[in-house]
Amino acid sequence: MVVAERVVVGRGLAKSYRRGAEEVHALRDVDLELAAGELVALVGPSGSGKSTLLNVLCGWERPDGGGLDWRGELAGRAPEQFAWAELALVPQALGLLADLTLRENITMPALLTRRLDELGPRAEHLMELFGMAHLAGRYPRQASLGEQQRCAVARALLLRPALLLADEPTAHQDAAWTRTLFTTFRQLALAGSACLIATHDPRTWAHADRFLLMRDGELRAGDPETGR
Numbered sequence: 001m002v003v004a005e006r007v008v009v010g011r012g013l014a015k016s017y018r019r020g021a022e023e024v025h026a027l028r029d030v031d032l033e034l035a036a037g038e039l040v041a042l043v044g045p046s047g048s049g050k051s052t053l054l055n056v057l058c059g060w061e062r063p064d065g066g067g068l069d070w071r072g073e074l075a076g077r078a079p080e081q082f083a084w085a086e087l088a089l090v091p092q093a094l095g096l097l098a099d100l101t102l103r104e105n106i107t108m109p110a111l112l113t114r115r116l117d118e119l120g121p122r123a124e125h126l127m128e129l130f131g132m133a134h135l136a137g138r139y140p141r142q143a144s145l146g147e148q149q150r151c152a153v154a155r156a157l158l159l160r161p162a163l164l165l166a167d168e169p170t171a172h173q174d175a176a177w178t179r180t181l182f183t184t185f186r187q188l189a190l191a192g193s194a195c196l197i198a199t200h201d202p203r204t205w206a207h208a209d210r211f212l213l214m215r216d217g218e219l220r221a222g223d224p225e226t227g228r
Contacts, residue, residue, distance in 0.1 A: 004035040005071070007163050007194040008057060012066030015052055015217075026052040027063065028217040034163065034194040039185055041205060042198040043224040044214035050198040051092065053214065054165045057196070058089045071162070088156035090166040094148055096140040096155075102147070103127065103136035106154045119158060126154040129180065146172040153181060157188060164188060164195045170204060182207040 013030040016023055026049045034040060042050050055061040057068070070086075088109075096105050106127065110119035127133045130150040132143075140148050149172045156164060164185065170178040182204055185195050189209075196212075197204065205211070205224055213222040 004037050006069075007034050007036055007071060009033045009069040010057070010066065011069075013053070013056060013063045013068070014065035015049075015056060015061065015063050025217045027056065027219075030066070030217075030219045032212065032219060034196055036162070036192045036194055037189055038209045039182075039189045039195045039197065039207060041208035041211050041224070042196055042214060043200070043205075043211055046200075048214045049217040049219075050214050051167055052217075053219070054089065054091075054167055054196070054198060057163075058087055058165055060089075086161060087163050088159070088161035088165070090149075090152050090156045090164075090169050092167045092171070094140075094152040096148055096152060098140055101137050101139055102132055102143060102151045105140070105151055106158060109155060109159050113159065115159075123154070123158060126157060129184065130154055131177075144172075146174075146177065149173065150177065150181070153184075157184065160188065160191060160193065162193055164193055165198075166195070167198045168200065169197065170199065170201050175203060178203050 010030060010032045013027050015027040016025050030053065042053070044050050052061065056063050103123070107116060107120070107123045110116045110123065127136055130153070132147060132150060135143055135147060143151070149169065153166070153169055169181060173181060178201065185197065186207060189195050211222060211224050213220055213224060
């Protein structure tokens with residue numbers, strides 16, 4: 001039996017915030033493992049800690065306790081030290097650069113890694129796949145929220161990252177685009193990446209290999225339909 005490579009392992013992750021006089025425990029002793037080749041759905045109500053967990057996994061926030069192991073190495077790197085091909089995040093805020101066209105936003109990782117000639121055809125393919133080929137010269141403000149969201153996903157997929165983290169990537173998509181996005185996530189996983197998708201959307205659940213349920217900062221495996 002072949003055991004898939006563990007891309008990231010978290011042990012005892014904890015994160016708290018101050019909200020006035022209240023201390024909010026966003027993560028409480030969270031353990032998780034994400035392996036190459038799997039598509040995992042992270043499910044839970046708003047405010048349960050899903051976004052905080054993604055931010056800790058990508059290095060945007062440091063945990064107060066616990067640790068991360070990235071492909072066999074203790075993750076002590078700052079976010080800018082992760083290679084684009086290692087890790088990509090689709091945040092809820094999307095993070096598109098307003099002064100760049102949609103095409104320029106999508107190809108930014110290729111430009112930064114000096115692989116634009118090599119990856120230009122893939123960028124064009126993703127724009128076609130996500131219905132943006134005719135919008136490529138527009139700026140984010142000239143596109144709908146759904147188009148902006150697909151642009152952010154295309155940018156994240158361009159370099160085929162080892163770990164894809166996506167925070168509600170279908171929030172502005174209809175059923176057809178939701179299927180397209182998750183079919184593409186599945187293809188990325190089949191190619192050997194690990195995908196962790198935070199989602200409220202029941203339409204996406206059939207695409208997941210397994211589920212992680214988050215509530216009040218605590219994480220466990222389970223079934224989102226039964227909550228168990």
